[in-house]
Amino acid sequence: MLKEIIEPLLDWYDANARVLPWREEPSPYRVWVSEIMLQQTRVEAVKPFFDRFLESLPGVKELAECPQDRLLKLWEGLGYYNRVRNMQNAARVVMEKYDGRMPENYEALLELPGIGRYTAGAISSIAFGIPVPAVDGNVLRVMSRLTMDEDDILKQSVKSRWEREIGGMMPQDRPGAFNQALMELGAVVCVPNGTAKCGQCPLEAFCMAREAGRIRDFPKKAPKKQRKIEKRTVLILLAGNRTAICKRPENGLLAGLYEPLNLKEHLSREQILNYLKERHISALHIQEAEESKHIFSHKEWHMAGYIVKVEEPLGRETDDIIFVEREERKKNYPIPSAFRAYMKYM
Structure with a gap:
């Protein structure tokens, strides 16, 4: 069933993808900056921060050399400041080890500070056309509803399983578009908290949770600890x-x-x-x-x-x-x- 979703998903994405500044020119650096900014932050909120950041620090060299106070000032309002510190540490490694060019290798990207499996997958697939998955919360929500997966998506073992499943079904010719299509579907259609817009979903005919009337039951998550x-x-x-x-x-x-x-x-x-x-x-x-x-x-x-x-x-x-x-x-x-x-x- 999962391989059958590829064509309708990509057709939907080609017709409905949002116009976003990092998609217009998907260079490795721009994809990297956007993906780090988009963690825990809405797309519309990120746009002005992305434009400001790229105007001041247009490439890896500028990021690596930026004074820390100025760097944190450019990040002000996005929160999670360790992320931009890690970006600068990674940029310095790229300057020293790769002559200022992001490595065109998934495993090499994983070795950079602050780059995990999701971000490495996004850069690899979108910027370099490498068929590796980029599994975030949006993707996990889509897949858990499609298959009525009862497992807790907060568990690393569950995320790793879905990375293997999605990695095995990715179209070799459009891996970046496929990853972005899954993320986009979760962001604008298969949204959380029972408000999914199933009537607009290109995968409605494949969705087991929709057929069973159990959209609100997925994805499964263990309760968070009290702060x-x-x-x-x-x-x-x-x-x-x-x-x-x-x-x-x-x-x-x-x-x-x-x-x-x-x-x-x-x-x-x-x-x-x-x-x-x-x-x-x-x-x-x-x-x-x-x-x-x-x-x-x-x-x-x-x-x-x-x-x-x-x-x-x-x-x-x-x-x-x-x-x-x-x-x-x-x-x-x-x-x-x-x-x-x-x-x-x-």
Whole structure:
């Protein structure tokens, strides 16, 4: 049955594929950048980031040589900043080992930092025409509904099985189009949470879950572990037309990015004022800002915000805090979207 889906799937894709900037010129570098950006992010949201990134860093050499703060600033708003760090590490390997050209080999791509089986499959098939699968969540959802597969798609063994199955049925002449067609079908038609547009699906006649009236039952996933909740207090320190920011540690969550003062637990006004006093920062006025929540993959920050007008300190005790003007911050300092609710005060 699976081999029978190839022709109607490719016909549908040829007629309905979305026009996307990375598809217009599917060079290895452009495919690579787009696939990393598209992880955990919607296509429409990625488009402006992709254009901005490619304008500033049009190739592997520019990516390899980009200063880290500028690199993180270009990635600002996409989240998962380790991904772009890994991209730069991979770009440096490509410069040193492959003279700046992405290797035309699936196994060699897998050896680059941050490139897993899915991304290697996408680059290999789309940019180089190599018939290897690129199996992401969209593809797993399509295949599990087509076959009423009862196995948990979050298990690596299940993903590996589908990689073997799809790898064995790929058309040798159009592997990139086939991979993109499966991904596209899952992204725009065979969508999650029971809202699949089965009437628009070119594979409706083959779909076992559709025939059984069980679309909502697939794909199977084990329940996720509950995220840890952390209470934080965010302080927006304003000194004239400048705002205080700090650089996070080079390792760990949001490594190397900048943030407003971000303290553990929900602090009272008195505790905040005592903290500032200990840092030799003189507070002139303090008022509450809204509460905010940011969800990471493994934890949640529940934030209480305060706007504090201060005298700008000059002592050594505040060396880790810098005060910058708005335009300078927007241009040079990458601040994660976790603090989006407080950016308007900055």
